[in-house]
Amino acid sequence: MTARIGSATSRVDGRAKVTGAAKYAAEFAAPDLAYGIVVSATIPKGRITSIDASRARAVGGVIDVITHTNRVRMADKDDGYRDEVAPEGGSPYRPLYDDRVHFNFQPVALVVAEDEDTARYAATLVDVKYQAEDFATDLHARREQAFKVDKPIKPRGDATRALAGAPVRHDAEYGVPVEYHNPMELFASTVLWRDGGKLVVHDKTQGVQNVQRYVCGVFELKEDDVQVMSPFVGGAFGSGLRPQYQVVLAAMAALKLKRAVRVVLSRAQMYGLCYRPATIERLAIGANRDGGLTALTHEAIAMTSQHEAFSRNDIGWGDVLYTSETSRATHRLARLDVPTPGDMRAPGAASGVYGLECAMDELAVALKMDPLALRLRCYSDRDQDKNLPFSSKRLRECYQQGAEAFGWSKRGAEPRSMREGRELVGWGMASGAWEAMQMPFASRIVMTANGHVEVASATSDIGTGTYTIMAQVAADMLGVPLDSITVKLGDSTLPKAPVEGGSWTAASISHAIVNAAGDIRAELLTIAQAMPGSPLLGLTADEVTLADGAVVAIADRSRSVAMADVMRHGGMDRIEKERGSEFKEDDKHAHNTHAAIFAEVKIDEELGVVRVTRIVNAVAAGRILNTKTASSQIMGGVVMGIGMALHEEARIDHRFGRIMNANIAEYHMPVNADVHDIQVIFVEEEDRIINKMGIKGLGEIGIVGVPAAIANAVYHATGKRVRDLPITLDKLLG
Template sequence: MRGEATRIGDGINRVDGRAKVTGQAKYAAEFEAEGLLHGWVVSSGVAKGKIATLDTSAALAVEGVVHVLTHENRPRLAWFDKSYRDEDAPAGSPFRPLYDDAIVYSGQPVALVVATTLEIARHAASLVRVTYKTEEHETDLAARREKARKARPGKGGYEPPPKPRGNADEALAKAAVKVDAAYESPAEHHNPMEMHATTVVHEPDGALTIYDKTQGVTNTQTYVSNVFGLKPDQVRVISPFVGGAFGSGLRPQYQVFLAVMAAQVLKRSVRVTLTRQQMFTFGYRPATWQRVALGATAEGKLEAVVHEAIGETSRFEDYVEVVVNWSGLLYQCDNARYDYKVAELDVYTPLDMRAPGAVLGLYALESAMDELSYALHMDPLALRLANYTERDQNTDKPFSSKELRACYAQGAARFGWEKRLPTPRAMREGNKLVGWGMATGIWEAMQQKAAARAVLSIDGKLVVGSGTSDIGTGTYTAMTQIAASILGLPIADVTFKLGDTTLPPAPLQGGSWTVASVGTAVKAVCEAVREQVFKLAKKMKGSPLAQASLDEVIFAGGEVRLARDPAQAVSIAAAMRAGEAFTLEEETSTLPQLQEQAKYTRATHSAVFVEVKVDEDLGKVEVTRVVSAIAGGRIVSAKTARSQILGAVVWGIGMALEEETLMDHDLGRFMNHNLAEYHVPVNADVRDIEVIFVPEEDEVVNPLGAKGLGEIGIVGVAAAIANAVFHATGKRVRDLPITLDKLL
C-alpha cells in the first residue's frame, strides 16, 4: 500500500534520541525507591577451592551497614534444590551465587554487603575478610585442548556440526593445491557503557518491581519467579532503556539474584550495581582454536573442506557455538568434514556475543580462503565466485533469497577492487605499506513467536506495545515506523512501548530476530486495528467507501482514502466518532510459518572490503577504509540500520587489532579488567566506513521480508582486515588480535 511504502525504509531520526541525549532516559540503576538500600558485591580472590573462613564482623560494625549476605546465612530457596535454567542457559547446572563454600572461578561473588548508601557498602565490603583453601586450577585452553570432548546438547538454537559428506580427508590428500592452518582467537568481554545493575522495589504487598539491565524482561521475570518461588504476577520487570549489551544481557546475571535475595530477606528495596572490574566476572566470547584445511583444483574449485574447532566452557555448563557449520554452506564443495568440541576450564560459562560462532568460524574460514587464493595465484574475490553456491549443501536446501553476488559486485565496485595489485607489499604510500583484503559474511535469518498490543484513540493517537527490548539497536524507531505505515499516521502520533512484563510477551533481543519477530507482530496487530477502522468508515452514512474493499483503500494522513480517487476519503476520527468508538484495541500473537520456512535456508549475506596501512618500521596498523555490502532483506529503518552496520564494523576492527582479555593462568584471573587496559577502538581508530544495502526481496523469512542486521555487520570484518594485513606486509598472523609485536 502507498501509505506503508512512505514510512517503512525511511531514514528517520531515532524517536528515543531526545530522551537519551537530554538525560530523560532512565536506566536500571537510576530508578529510585523510598528507603532504597545499596548492595556491594565481594568477589573471590582465587580461581578454585573452598572458603576456609569468612569474617564479616568488621563490615557489620560500620554505621549504616544493614546486613551482609553469605553462603552461611542466606535463605533456603527452591533454586538450591532444583537447577532452574533461564531461557538462554546452555546444558548443565547454572551457577548459583552464595550456594556453598565452593569457589569455581576467580571473581565469583562470595558476599553481598547491604548498606544505606553506596559509599558505605563499598567501604564495608573492603573490610570483609575471606581466606581460602585453594585447589589446582586450569584456565589455559591450549593446555586442555587434548582433553576436549563433544558438547552435551541442550542450548536452544545450537546445531551440532552436520554429518560429513563425501570423503574430505582423502580429497584433501589428493588435491592439487591445499591450505592447512590453525587459527586462534582470545576471550573478549562485552564491555557495554552501562554496567549491569538491578534495582528491586519491594512493594507493600510483597510483590517486586524490578528495574533490570536485560535483553529480555520476560526471561528475568521467569527466572526470578522460579528461583524465589513467586508467582509471575508478583514479579514485574521493567527495562525501558539499555546502555548496550551485545549479548551480555541475554541471561540474568548474578546481580539480579543478589538484589532480589537481599530485598526478600530485608523486606526493603535494594539496588546492586556491578563495577567495571566485576563486568569481567561473568560471560564473555570464549577463546577458540580452529583448524581449517582446504583442497582445490589448480583452477580453484574446492575439492575438500575440513573445519575443526575447540572452544572453552566452564565446569558446570556446556557453552557451545555454531562455529564450523558455516564452512559447509557458504561455498560449493562435495567433500566436507566438521568437528566441534569443548574444553572444560575453571572459568565462568562463556556467553553469546555479537554474531556468536559465525564471527569466529568465518574468521578462520575466510582467512583460509585468502591463503588458498595466494597458493593458487588467484584473485580472492574470483576464488569465492568460482565456488559460489545457490544451495545449502549442509541441508540440501535452496536459500530463500541470496543476493551475495550483488554484494560482491557492488562492494568491489565502490571499493575499487579492480585496482588491487596482487603481490604482497606491492602497494605503498610513503613509509606505509598498503593492503587490500576482503571476506564474506553470513548469518541466520530467524523469526520467533512474539505478541503486540495496539490502542488507537479517537484523537488519532496510536499506542503500540510489546515486551521486547531496545539495547541501542533502534527498536523504538523501527516499530514506530511499522505501526505508522500501516495506519498512515505521522510518526509523532505513534508511541511504541517496550521493556515491561505487563506488555505482551516477546523473545529475547538477540540473534537479529527482533524486527522479524516483534515487527511482524506489530504489523499484524496494526492491520487488525486498520480493519476495524475500515469497517467503521464503511458504515458511516453516505460513506464514499461503502462499496470498497480493504484492498481498494489506502491509509494516509489520518484518513482512509480510495486508492483510485484519494479525494474520496473518511478521516479516522470521523469514522470512530460515527461508530461511537473512543478507542479501538487489538492484541495479536504471531508465529513463524515453520512448514514453509523449513523448505529453505534463510540467511543474511555480506561482502566486506578493507584497506589497511601498516607502518613499515613500527608495525602499526591503521584501517583506513571499509566498504560493507549487506543483503539483509527489506530495510525497515534506514538510519538505524546503517548505524547497526557501522557499530559492528568498528567492533570488527577491535576484534582484529585490539580486543583481548588477558588471563594470568597462575592466578586463573583476567588481568586487564578495565577500559584502560582492555583496548577497544576509539574515534582516532575509525576512518571511512561505507555501508551498502543491496536490494533483496524475500517472502519466506517473515511477512515484513526483513532479515535482521545486528549480527551480520561484524561477520567477516576481522578476516578481511587480517587478509589486508597480509597483502600489505606478506606476513600471515593467525592468532588474534594482530598487534605490532606479531608483525615485527
C-alpha cells in the first residue's frame, strides 16, 4: 500500500536501529585498523613548552604519538579550513597546528596503537609541559568588553524615550548558562586509507559533503580523493553541523601511517566541542495600561572564543511575534578562552525567546492582565522588522487550541492560588517562533522495470526521520508501495545537499524528490502515448499521476497504462532522473513557524522539588508530512526544553577555566521520571506561498518557548521569579 504524504508512517530505518544492523561511525571495521586516543590540554590558555612521549612510545603496541611537531602537512590558510557553517569572523580551530593552547580539553597529542586499551593507557604516559597565560572564561566578568555584532535588525522609533514615558515598564536580565548536547553517540571517525592516499571517512556528522570539503581543505587533497559517509547518526541537533576535531586527527593519522585509524572521543572530551553559549538577555518593555506595547528593547550578550566570532539570532523574535510602536535590538559578544560555541536546537531562538517570553509574563503581572490576553493584544500579522506580511501565521489558532486543550480558562490569576495537597500548582504559557527556511538540495531517483525505486541524496538523517520522509514522498509521487523504496543518504558521492540543520531538510529534499519524480512521470507519459491505442493520448504531464504501479489520468482513472508495460514498450530496464529543489526567492513575505506552549508544574512547598506534570504544545508549521515522526520531533523538543528550564548547566570553575561536571552523572538532563504528559497539537495551516507543497519544517520549533512557559509556571506556583536558568532547588528555596 502506498504511504500517503501526511499519514502516520513508522520509520523505515527503525528495524535496522533496534536490531543493531545500523552501523555508526565507530563501528566500521578494517583489517589494518589502528586506534587513536586524544591527549587533552589541562590549561585554558598558554603554549606547550615540551611534550615527552618516550614512555608512551615504549609501550608494546604503540604505533606513533602525533603532535604539532611531527604531524603531516596542513594548509596554512584559513580558507582551507573553512566549513559550510563557520562563523564569518575569525579563524577556525586547527588541531595540532602549533604550540598554542586556546582552551581546556584542547587536543595536544594523538596516541595511536594497535588496540584501543593500549592507546588509552599510553595516552596517560604522555608528559606535556605548559607555559600558562592569564585567561578569562566568565561571561559576566567580561560583559563590559563585549563588542557589537552587526545584526540586520533596524531600530524603529526612539525606544529609549518611549520606554521612559511608558505608563507601565518592565526591565530585567535573564540568564542562560552553557549547555552541552550529550548525544548518545560519541563523536567518532573511522578513516580508511587507500592506495594513492585516498581516504574513506566514516564520520559522525550532519553534513558529509561539508566534512569532505573541510578535510580536503585541511590536507590540500582533491575532492575525488576523499569520500565521507554517515548513514546513521546517534543524536546531533547542531553538534554535528561543523566537522569536529576528531575527524581531522583520524585523517591526519591515516595519511601519516598509511593505514586505517579510528578516533573516538571520551564523554569528557565531548565537553571541549560544540555547545549552546551562555547568554545574558536583557529585556525592557514599555506598555500602555491596555497592554499595547510602546517600546520593546532586547540586548543579548553572548560568549564566543578568541579565534572565532560565533553568534545567532537571539534578538529578532519580538518583531516576529508582537507589535510595538518602537523597538531596539543589539547583540554583543564577549571573547573568552573557550572553544567556539555552536548550534544547539533552535540556536538563538531558544535563548532569546526565553528572555522575551518571561519578560512578557512579568509585564502581564504588572498590568494585571492574563498572559494569554496580553499576547493577543500585541499580536502581529507582519514581521515588524522587515515590514512584511507572513506567508502564513496561525499563532492565534495555536493560542486558542492550546488553551482549550490545556484548560487555561480555569487558571487562578494570583500566584500561589492553586495547590494540590502539599504541592503548589502553577500554570504558565509562552509563544514560540522559528524560521521556515529552504535550501538547495538535489536528489536522484532510479526506477526499475520491476517497480523498485531507489531515491538518493547526500543529506543526513540525525534521527529526525529523513529516511522515512524521503521514502514517503517518493512512494506517493511514484505510486509504488513504501516497501518498494530504498533510500540512500549520508554519502558524499550522492547528489549534493547542505548540512542537515535549521529545520530546512524535510521541505528542501521533498521538493527535490517531487521534481525528479515529475521528470520520471513525464518520460513515462511520453512513452505511454507512443504505445498503440494508448488511452493517454492528448494528456499533458500535469494531467496524469502515477498510482498503483500505473500512469493514470487524473480526470478519468479508467484511462491508465501499467508502468511495467510502458517501460517494456520503451525497451527500458530503468529510468534515472536527478533534480534540485529549485525554490523561488520571495522577498515579499516573512516565513516562520509558530507555537503556543502551555505548562503545568507542581512544586513541593517545603522541598522545592519541581515537576513538569503537563505540557501542551500547539504548533503551526505548514503541511505535516508524517504525523507520527512530526509528533516525536515536537515531543523531543519539549523534553529538551524541560532540561533547559530545570536541569542543564555546565559548571565552570573560573579559577582554572575548567568544566567541573564534564560527565553525564553530574551534568543533569531530564530522564523518564522527569517527563510526564506531553500533548502535541498540529494546527492546520495551508501555505500556498512558501513553496508548492506548503512545507515548513519541525526540528527546531518544538523547544522554542518551552523553558519560558515552565519558568512562568514556576512563578505562578510560588510567586518567586527565577530569571537565571536552570531553575534549581537552591534558587527556589534561597
